Amino acid sequence: MAEISPDAKPLRKISVAFKELADTVNSQSSDVEVASFSQASSLLSPLFGCLGIAFKFAEIDYVAKVDDLVEASKSIRTLQSMIDRDVQANTVRKAGSHTRNLLRVKRGLDMVRVLFEQIMVTDGNSLKDPASKAYTEVFAPHHGWAIRMAVAAGMYALPTKQQLLRKLNEDESSARVQMQNYVTASAPLIQYIEKLFLSRELGIDW
Template sequence: MAGTDNDKPLTKISESFKELAATVNSQAADVELAAFSRACSYVSPLFGCLGIAFKFAEMDYVAKVDDLAEASKSILTLQSVIDRDIEGNCVRKAGSHTRNLLRVKRGLDMVRVLFEQILAAEYVYQHVIVSLIFLF
């Protein structure tokens, strides 16, 4: 039995980040660390599509997302992560949750910019984009 559209990685990415955006835009609550790390984990397969040159970036990204997912068991929100690391004077310390959060953000930015450039490139044909969409 074929999977539904909700099973496709791009759909999961889109839906999870839309939910995060709604939380941010509502200003009613802080972003939950568990929801953020879950959304970020859906991006991981995109690194694999970028080939061997991005293998280190993929491994680093996945490790940082896993750290944040583990931290979400005891820390509820993104703001709490930052506040705890500030209080502990470990924001700049390698392996701190805040530093891992920054590295995840940079990984997301890299993937976003890369795919924006792919979509903007003149040599990318519509059927290539359609193939990528159906792949995911």
């Protein structure tokens, strides 16, 4: 993973990018574009890296899936049309399909949303409870025993909240603002993606 430069503000970039996506969803006047979605999603990649070995599996998987959507954006304009192409080709559930990868990226966005929510309501300097709750809620139902055990062991190597904020070049008050912005903006986007799946009777639990 590339190091975050000392003057970078990844949380601010994340909150701005997802606010723009939320505005698109809430306006209901246009569909979410694959390019803007994949670019915003790529901004979360360094965050997974900052969480250490517990989320190494998520970082590797998430980055690969986002890279696929970035590539897809060169020839497909919207998330809707991307899913519809896979439906027509009967490749929705095929490993490596854009639609399958979109579902995996959606889970990454959701995990970060829950993590930020939990960080904001949890006292103290430990990230173990926020990270454990985020993992249990979003990823654990889709993982086998071996991965769940590896993640549980990795939770003991998480950075502290202060260490994470230092890596992200934020203090606690500024980080709270940006985290809340992301939580607020990502919720309608995640619901939008889920609706794309459910309206085509594809389900979201595979």
